[in-house]
Amino acid sequence: MRSDAAKRRQAIVREARRLFAAQGSDIALETIAEAAGVGIATLYRNFDSRGALANEVALAILGDMQSASADALDAFGTAPDAAWMNYVRRLVDLDLGALSAGLAELVADELPESLRTAQGITLAGVEDVLDAARAAGTVGAHVSALEFVLAIGMITRPQPEALRAAAPELVPRLVSIMLAGMRP
Template structure:
């Protein structure tokens, strides 16, 4: 793939990811194309269907979650508290709400093979981080990897403008609350 074509494809995924997080998986594909600075024909050349675009968004986010987990695993044995805190805050910055929207395009049993494989690998990496955090007493024993990822996705969804204006620090505050609430008792 030519460099300019690859860049346009990445721009489409980035725009879809942001719009899925902000507006849900049923956002107009014209809006995705416009946000990426391309025409709708370019979107359809890259993604023949909404489902194909949703798959690509899901794969991109799952890769980011997996990379965050691998980074945390590299440091959790030296300083578990910092590694866990950094990991959860990094997850909060990943547009995880877009993952929920992208996966909602599928029924649980209908995930494409690449998305299912990426999801399994990602959740396994999240479980390794959770295991390290559990050993350090930083997280409850009953938290599942999917619960963590979806929970962070829920609290980091974009807020209506009025809410964001009136409570500008809501997301960081909610991340603090979640971190405190996840502690082992």
């Protein structure tokens, strides 16, 4: 793929990810194309369906989670508490709840093999980070990788505007409560 074509494809995935998180999966593909600075034909040349685009967005999220896990493992040797907190912050910043809500109906039934494989690799990486956190005394043995990721996802799900206005620090507060409950 030519570099300009690859950049356009990356822009489509980036904007789809942002818009799926902000507005859900039913957003018009024309809106995604416009936000990415491409025409709808370019979007369809890259992704033959909304589902194909959603799969690519999901793979991008899983890739970001894998990178976060690898970086955290590298940092655990020198500063385990900071490595753990940076890892949690990074996962929260991925906006997993909004993205999973936006993608749920698009990738719910038949996951392609590429997504199942990436999911398995991602959860194994999260489990490795949890093992390192357990060894450092930061996390108890009672938390699985899937539970941890699902908890981050639930905490970061989109909230009504009224709730966000009434409790602007809700997500950091819920993360603190969750982390306190994960201690040994």
